[in-house]
Amino acid sequence: MTSSSINVAVIPGDGIGPEVIAEAVKVLRSATASADAELDLTEYKLGAEHWLATGETLTAQTLEKLRAHDAILFGAVGAAPGDTRIPSGLIEREMLLKLRFSLDHYVNLRPSRLYQGVASPLGNPGEIDFIVVREGTEGPYVGNGGSLRTGTPHEIATEVSINTAHGVERVVRDAFRRASERPRKKLTLVHKHNVLVYAGHLWKRTVEAVAAEFPEVTHDYLHVDAAMIFLATDPARFDVIVTDNLFGDIITDLAAAVTGGIGLAASGNINMDRTAPSMFEPVHGSAPDIAGQQKADPTAAILSAALLLHHMGFAEQAAKIEQAVENDVAARSATPRTTAEIGDAIAAAVS
Numbered sequence: 004m005t006s007s008s009i010n011v012a013v014i015p016g017d018g019i020g021p022e023v024i025a026e027a028v029k030v031l032r033s034a035t036a037s038a039d040a041e042l043d044l045t046e047y048k049l050g051a052e053h054w055l056a057t058g059e060t061l062t063a064q065t066l067e068k069l070r071a072h073d074a075i076l077f078g079a080v081g082a083a084p085g086d087t088r089i090p091s092g093l094i095e096r097e098m099l100l101k102l103r104f105s106l107d108h109y110v111n112l113r114p115s116r117l118y119q120g121v122a123s124p125l126g127n128p129g130e131i132d133f134i135v136v137r138e139g140t141e142g143p144y145v146g147n148g149g150s151l152r153t154g155t156p157h158e159i160a161t162e163v164s165i166n167t168a169h170g171v172e173r174v175v176r177d178a179f180r181r182a183s184e185r186p187r188k189k190l191t192l193v194h195k196h197n198v199l200v201y202a203g204h205l206w207k208r209t210v211e212a213v214a215a216e217f218p219e220v221t222h223d224y225l226h227v228d229a230a231m232i233f234l235a236t237d238p239a240r241f242d243v244i245v246t247d248n249l250f251g252d253i254i255t256d257l258a259a260a261v262t263g264g265i266g267l268a269a270s271g272n273i274n275m276d277r278t279a280p281s282m283f284e285p286v287h288g289s290a291p292d293i294a295g296q297q298k299a300d301p302t303a304a305i306l307s308a309a310l311l312l313h314h315m316g317f318a319e320q321a322a323k324i325e326q327a328v329e330n331d332v333a334a335r336s337a338t339p340r341t342t343a344e345i346g347d348a349i350a351a352a353v354s
């Protein structure tokens with residue numbers, strides 16, 4: 004990579020993935036052209052449809068090709084929950100999580116902001132502007148489990164959560180660093196250490212130890228159940244939330260809902276050591292219920308492209324996209340626009 008070129012792998016995926024990614028690509032092209040940066044895009048077909056057509060989830064060769072890019076822009080993958088042609092979890096685990104784990108995306112960054120003009124189901128909750136730093140490579144997502152006596156009345160299924168000192172410490176330090184750069188400088192650990200005493204106590208001890216390196220950051224702790232009360236009643240209290248992989252998944256869908264909907268929620272799966280490309284994707288899934296109808300809101304995918312540019316050192320272009328989104332959502336009326344109309348408007352605003 005040079006400061007004026009960027010080589011991005013694009014994985015549109017399934018359902019609304021290709022629709023929202025088409026708009027994110029428009030905006031990315033527009034933003035990089037206005038900065039005289041060279042944008043080189045390579046599309047990869049992966050996901051449930053690709054598996055149905057080829058029997059492949061993510062081959063070693065494709066993974067190696069993806070490693071050669073500066074960054075990855077990802078739509079969404081997965082079939083409708085009732086689709087019996089595809090084993091539940093196959094694509095999520097063998098493709099999406101395999102990418103996050105193989106590329107060491109240990110910081111799953113999920114910002115939540117209530118934009119001017121966007122209706123929150125909470126009415127008038129005040130200024131919501133927080134980030135969730137979700138651990139991305141460990142927890143119950145690692146596939147450490149099994150089933151004994153499967154399908155019998157005596158079945159025992161396990162799904163073991165793995166939490167390493169190294170894995171917890173690096174994400175906690177990242178969250179403290181992000182908190183130290185924000186005006187409120189406040190970090191909240193969300194876990195469940197009253198019950199999950201082994202993993203929870205590791206997280207708690209790690210936060211206490213790393214806090215000493217960031218005396219300017221105040222920190223507190225909430226059990227995840229109580230945190231959900233506050234997220235639904237007083238989300239403005241949060242600044243930086245650090246949490247494990249599974250809690251972070253659930254927290255960020257609720258965070259999206261209270262800030263006006265899943266169609267606005269962006270994310271970055273970030274390898275902070277830059278040993279492999281980071282991957283940027285909307286928080287939402289493939290939304291089979293609205294796929295192919297141009298009903299999907301591409302804003303989350305567009306904001307994910309802004310996170311990508313920011314990570315790649317194009318902070319000015321990223322800010323331009325964020326401003327264009329802010330203006331666009333503020334001016335939205337009750338008349339629905341198509342996915343492409345929203346993308347066109349934002350792309351035009353950043354050109």
Ligand SMILES: NC(=O)c1ccc[n+]([C@@H]2O[C@H](COP(=O)([O-])OP(=O)(O)OC[C@H]3O[C@@H](n4cnc5c(N)ncnc54)[C@H](O)[C@@H]3O)[C@@H](O)[C@H]2O)c1
Nearest residue numbers: 079080081082083265266286287288289290292293299300
């Ligand atoms: N990162 C990913 O690729 C990812 C994330 C979540 C779910 N999934 C997969 O997606 C499939 C569907 O999952 P789900 O239904 O639980 O969650 P989903 O996020 O796809 O959809 C939940 C609801 O939100 C709506 N929605 C989602 N994105 C929207 C957008 N941009 N604009 C407007 N409405 C939007 C959908 O129409 C649906 O009603 C499953 O296979 C799941 O595993 C993939």
Ligand SMILES: CC(C)[C@H](C(=O)O)[C@@H](O)C(=O)O
Nearest residue numbers: 081095096099100252286288
């Ligand atoms: C599809 C699934 C593996 C994924 C997750 O749980 O991380 C999704 O829900 C998300 O939030 O990106």
Ligand SMILES: [Mg+2]
Nearest residue numbers: 252253256286
């Ligand atoms: Mg999720």
